[in-house]
Amino acid sequence: MGALDDTPLAREIADLSARRRALESAHVSFEGRRRVFTVSNQKGGVGKTTTTVNLAAAxxxxxxxxxxxxxxxxxNASTALGVPHSAETPSVYDVLIGERPLAEVVQTSPESPSLRCAPSTIHLAGAEIELVSQVAREKRLSSALSSYLEGAGSDVDIVLIDCPxxxxxxxxxxxxxxxxxxxxxxxxxxxLxxxxxxIGTVTMIQKHLNPDLVLSTIVLTMYDGRTRLSQQVAEEVRAHFPxxxxxxxxxxxxxxxxAPSFGQTVLAYDGQSVGAVAYREAALEIHRRGSAQQGGDATVGADESARRES
Known part of the structure; x- marks a missing residue:
C-alpha cells in the first residue's frame, strides 16, 4: 500500500488536496482601495478571456x-458568465456611444450574486469606427465606469476589463x-x-491619458510541467518580469x-479541479500582492510553494 501511495498520480492527488485545504484556510478581507484591471494581450489564444472570467469567479x-x-x-466573457448578450441586449456598446449609463447594462451572473457583467454584443464590432468621431473618444469607458462606481456600483471591490x-x-x-x-x-x-x-502602448497611455496605470501582473497560462518548453518559457518570462x-x-x-461551453466558469463547472484551484491561487496571490503594496495584512494561509509550478 505504501508503494501505491508513492506513485506520481498519488502524489499529484495529495498535492491537489493540500492546495485545496490551504485555500480554504485563507482569510481574506477586501476592505481598502478598489482595484480596476485591464486584462490584455493583442496576441490571440493566450487564455485572456478564460483568465478574466475565472479570476473574477475566484x-x-x-x-x-x-x-x-x-x-x-x-x-466570450459574457457567455462564460452565463449572461445574455444577443444583439438587442443593452451592452457596453450602448455605454461607449453615450446612449446608456453603465448601471443600465450591468447584469448579475447566475453563478454568484456578487459577480456582475457588463456584456458585449455584436454591435461592439463597429464601435472602433464610431468612436473615431466621438468627443474624448479614449476616455468614454473611464467616464462611464467612474460614474457607475460612484453610484450603483459603489460596493464593487474588483473590476476586470476583458479586451479584444x-x-x-x-x-x-x-x-x-x-x-x-x-x-x-x-x-x-x-x-513574448x-x-x-x-508595453509600448501602456507607456503611451501612461504618458498621455492615464499616468496612474501600472503593469502589475503577468499570469502564465497553458503550463504543462511535463514539457521542457513550458519550463523554459516560464523561466524566460520570469527573467524579464521578476x-x-x-x-x-x-x-x-x-x-x-x-467550462465555457456550459456557460460557466471552471469554478462553477468543477470547483475541485486543478484548473479551478490554480485560478483561486492566482486570485489569492493577486490580492496578497495588492494588500502588501497598501501596507495592509493580506492574511493568506496558502503555502507559497504550493502555488509554484511543480
Missing amino acids: FAHMGATVLVIDLDPQG PSLGLLTINAFSAADEVLIPIQCEYYA EGLSQL DQVLAAVIPRAVRVSE
Missing part, C-alpha cells in the same frame, strides 16, 4: 463584489479606465512575441476548456 468566491466588463465583440486581441480604441479605452494591467502569457513558443508592442509574474501558474486542463 475573487467572488473569496468574498469580493466583482464587475467584469466585456469589451471584446466576440462576447488588438490595440485599437476599445483597448485604449480599457487602459484609460484601469489602474492596473494584467497580461496573460501562454507557456508556448513565441510567448508582441509583448514589447503592448516582479510582475505570479508564482501561481495556470495549467493546461480539460475542465478549464470545457
Whole structure:
C-alpha cells in the first residue's frame, strides 16, 4: 500500500488536496482601495478571456463584489458568465456611444450574486469606427465606469476589463479606465512575441491619458510541467518580469476548456479541479500582492510553494 501511495498520480492527488485545504484556510478581507484591471494581450489564444472570467469567479468566491466588463465583440466573457448578450441586449456598446449609463447594462451572473457583467454584443464590432468621431473618444469607458462606481456600483471591490486581441480604441479605452494591467502569457513558443508592442502602448497611455496605470501582473497560462518548453518559457518570462509574474501558474486542463461551453466558469463547472484551484491561487496571490503594496495584512494561509509550478 505504501508503494501505491508513492506513485506520481498519488502524489499529484495529495498535492491537489493540500492546495485545496490551504485555500480554504485563507482569510481574506477586501476592505481598502478598489482595484480596476485591464486584462490584455493583442496576441490571440493566450487564455485572456478564460483568465478574466475565472479570476473574477475566484475573487467572488473569496468574498469580493466583482464587475467584469466585456469589451471584446466576440462576447466570450459574457457567455462564460452565463449572461445574455444577443444583439438587442443593452451592452457596453450602448455605454461607449453615450446612449446608456453603465448601471443600465450591468447584469448579475447566475453563478454568484456578487459577480456582475457588463456584456458585449455584436454591435461592439463597429464601435472602433464610431468612436473615431466621438468627443474624448479614449476616455468614454473611464467616464462611464467612474460614474457607475460612484453610484450603483459603489460596493464593487474588483473590476476586470476583458479586451479584444488588438490595440485599437476599445483597448485604449480599457487602459484609460484601469489602474492596473494584467497580461496573460501562454507557456508556448513565441510567448513574448508582441509583448514589447503592448508595453509600448501602456507607456503611451501612461504618458498621455492615464499616468496612474501600472503593469502589475503577468499570469502564465497553458503550463504543462511535463514539457521542457513550458519550463523554459516560464523561466524566460520570469527573467524579464521578476516582479510582475505570479508564482501561481495556470495549467493546461480539460475542465478549464470545457467550462465555457456550459456557460460557466471552471469554478462553477468543477470547483475541485486543478484548473479551478490554480485560478483561486492566482486570485489569492493577486490580492496578497495588492494588500502588501497598501501596507495592509493580506492574511493568506496558502503555502507559497504550493502555488509554484511543480
